[in-house]
Amino acid sequence: MQIKLLEKPNIVFEVYRWLTALQEGRSFCELKKSRETADAAEARILDGCFDSMIAFEKRFLARFHAEEDVLRHLFKKREEIGVPLVSYLLHDALCREKPAFTDDAESIRTQSKATFFANMYSLLLDRFPMPESDAAVESYAEFFNFISLLPVSSELKWELCSFYNSFEQVRDTVADLILEAGEIYVEEYETVKHHVEWFTANYKMTGMTEPLRFLSENYPEITPKEPDVLYIVPSVTAADSADYLMGYTGKTVCDFFYTGVLSLPLRQIAEKPFDEKELCRALRVLGDPSKFEILRQTAGKPVYGLQLSRSLGISTATVSHHVSQLSEQGLIREQREANRVYYRANTEQLLRLADQLNRIFREK
Numbered sequence: 001m002q003i004k005l006l007e008k009p010n011i012v013f014e015v016y017r018w019l020t021a022l023q024e025g026r027s028f029c030e031l032k033k034s035r036e037t038a039d040a041a042e043a044r045i046l047d048g049c050f051d052s053m054i055a056f057e058k059r060f061l062a063r064f065h066a067e068e069d070v071l072r073h074l075f076k077k078r079e080e081i082g083v084p085l086v087s088y089l090l091h092d093a094l095c096r097e098k099p100a101f102t103d104d105a106e107s108i109r110t111q112s113k114a115t116f117f118a119n120m121y122s123l124l125l126d127r128f129p130m131p132e133s134d135a136a137v138e139s140y141a142e143f144f145n146f147i148s149l150l151p152v153s154s155e156l157k158w159e160l161c162s163f164y165n166s167f168e169q170v171r172d173t174v175a176d177l178i179l180e181a182g183e184i185y186v187e188e189y190e191t192v193k194h195h196v197e198w199f200t201a202n203y204k205m206t207g208m209t210e211p212l213r214f215l216s217e218n219y220p221e222i223t224p225k226e227p228d229v230l231y232i233v234p235s236v237t238a239a240d241s242a243d244y245l246m247g248y249t250g251k252t253v254c255d256f257f258y259t260g261v262l263s264l265p266l267r268q269i270a271e272k273p274f275d276e277k278e279l280c281r282a283l284r285v286l287g288d289p290s291k292f293e294i295l296r297q298t299a300g301k302p303v304y305g306l307q308l309s310r311s312l313g314i315s316t317a318t319v320s321h322h323v324s325q326l327s328e329q330g331l332i333r334e335q336r337e338a339n340r341v342y343y344r345a346n347t348e349q350l351l352r353l354a355d356q357l358n359r360i361f362r363e364k
Contacts, residue, residue, distance in 0.1 A: 002229045003211035007200045011101035012093040015181040018237040019075040028053045049262050056192045063184050080152040085163050088120040095247040109175035113167050192236050195261040199234045205347040227255040240266045282329045291322045295345045302335050302342035
C-alpha cells in the first residue's frame, strides 16, 4: 500500500463536511468551548487554533444562504447509516486524486443515475454486509428489495427510496449548493491556509518516512482497509476529526483519509504545556550553535553519532554531551540499531515550543 499526501483540501469535501457539521450544531466556536472544558485549556491558549477559523466561519455564514429545510434533508447525518443522504451523490467528487473544484462541482450536475445507483448500493453494502443471495443486485427493482432488507427504520427506508427516485432534482439542487458554498470557501481560504500549510509541513517532517506509524499513533481510531493507494488529505472544516472514504472506481483501489488540520495541535494542547522555566531551559539549549545544528541535521532522518561528529568537526564525546542536554528537554530521540545509536529531532516537541512562543508574543 502506498500512502500519499495531497497538500491542498478538496473543496467539495470541505463544503460537504462543513454543512454536515452545521446541521449537527458543531460550529468552530462551539468546538473551541468544548475543548476549553475537556482539556481545561484557557481560551487564550486555544486562540492560535481557532481565531482565524471562527472568523472564517462567520464570514461564510454571512454570505451563504439556503433553505434550512433543504439543508437539513440533504446534509443531516442519519445515525442508522452513519452519513447524510447527500454523501451517496457526492461520493465520486469526494474521492479525487487530483481535486479541481469547478470541474468536480460540475461533475455532480452531470452524474448519471447509474453511477449514483452504484455508489449508493456499494456504500450501503459496505455498512450492512449481506448474504450473497440477498446482496446480488442487477436491477433497480432488486435494489429496492435490497433496501427493504436493511436493518433500519421504515422511515429511513422510505427516505432512501425517495432520494433515489428524485435523483435528477436532488442532483441539480446539490450542485448549485456546492458551487455557491465552494466559491465562498475559495475566496476566504487565504485566511485559514496557514493551518493547512502547518499540517502538511508537520506530516512531511514526522510522518513521511513512516506513514503507517504516523497514522496509528495520531489516529488510532482509523484502520486503513489495505487499498493500493491511501491519500491523506488535510481538511479545515473537519477541524479536529477525521473521515475515511473508500473509492470504488478505477483499476487502482484508492482510499481517502481526510484529517482535520487542528487534530495534531489540539492533541498537543491537551498534553502538559511548557511552563516558563522549562521554556527558558529549552531556549538556552537551542541557543548553542552545535546543538541547533544537530537538530537541523536530524530533523529529516535518523543520523548516526559518528556522522554528526564528522559533519560538525567535534569529537563523539562532545556530540554525546550535546545530545544528552537536548534529550533532557525532549528535543531529540535515540534509536538503537545493533551496536549503533542514531539520533532524530523530536519535531513534535519543537513545534510545541514554537507554538508556545507564538502564543506568548501574540498576547503582547
